Amino acid sequence: MTTVAVFRPADERLDDAVALLESLGATPVPDPMLEVDPTGVCPREDADFAVLTSKTGAELAEAEGWDAQTTTVCAIGDPTADALRAAGYAVDVVPEEFSSGGIVSTLEGRVDGARVEVARSDHGSDVLTDGLNDAGAYVHETVLYRLTRPDGAGESADRAAAGELDAALFTSSMTVENFLAAATERGVREDALAGLNDAAVGTIGDPTRETAAAHGIDVDVVPERADFESLARATLAAAE
Structure with missing residues (x-):
């Protein structure tokens, strides 16, 4: 099964994202990078x-x-x-x-x-x-x-650094920046970047893609429709 990091806020959006990914046959790694x-x-x-x-x-x-x-x-x-x-x-x-x-x-x-x-x-x-x-x-x-970035965020950075992610779904520039900040705090930034670049990375919209690219992340998927389901489906297809 495809292991995929998802960074939605810890509310119904994360619950819905996890349910969608599981319905698509993936194993989600929920790691909220935004708090409202x-x-x-x-x-x-x-x-x-x-x-x-x-x-x-x-x-x-x-x-x-x-x-x-x-x-x-x-x-x-x-x-x-x-x-x-x-x-x-x-x-x-x-x-x-x-x-x-x-x-x-x-x-x-x-x-x-x-x-x-x-x-x-x-x-x-x-x-x-x-x-x-x-x-x-x-x-x-x-x-x-x-x-803001929630306390304790960063499991996905450790998983990326260990080569345990097949895909990652970034929904905004801030999710990219917070992922990298968490990786830096955990001392795994370079390994996490390497792990992402071995995985399929999807972003919603060109601004998010540009932010990721500026930090050295290779983006594989930017769906035409800027919604989470389109992002998830397209990125999982690229990870196969």
């Missing part, structure tokens, strides 16, 4: 457009009582859109490309002079805010949550 720390802040309600970038952000916006009735709601990706709809929000825009660049391309002809709220984590890409600014929007960013 909500800020308790609500997205602005006076914007013409609001962009949410994650399922977590959608859920936190609902929890803070965000009123979006007069706002054009934009979601990067189907999971974000699904979470918004489940919370009772009408989703007006979902780009074909599930990325910051994709939403900029979709909105750039519509936001000149408009107020655009970007509600996301503290590690969001400048591609989104810079692109919207360049399109003429008045951009305001609200940090809904901070992302």
Whole structure:
């Protein structure tokens, strides 16, 4: 069976990821590299457009009582859109490309002079805010949550260093950076990099791929659809 490291936060996303990998005949190594720390802040309600970038952000916006009735709601990706709809929000825009660049391309002809709220984590890409600014929007960013590395993360680094991983699934640049930080703390960074480069490595999106490549990780798979199931299926196929 293919042994695959997965770095989702330790909530239902990790549970779902493990269940999916097991259903595909793989042996998951769950090693959460992200922990969500909500800020308790609500997205602005006076914007013409609001962009949410994650399922977590959608859920936190609902929890803070965000009123979006007069706002054009934009979601990067189907999971974000699904979470918004489940919370009772009408989703007006979902780009074909599930990325910051994709939403900029979709909105750039519509936001000149408009107020655009970007509600996301503290590690969001400048591609989104810079692109919207360049399109003429008045951009305001609200940090809904901070992302940190959980205490004790790093089993996957030890497994990679020992040559025990067949695949690894990175879902953001921060998961790459936190994996390497954990490997460094454990004194196995170089061996872990070597182990990853002997395995099949998949990333969601080009920014994550670029981060991995900048740190010396060879990326084998970037699926066309930026969702976890597509990443898992494509990377497991590459590991066979």
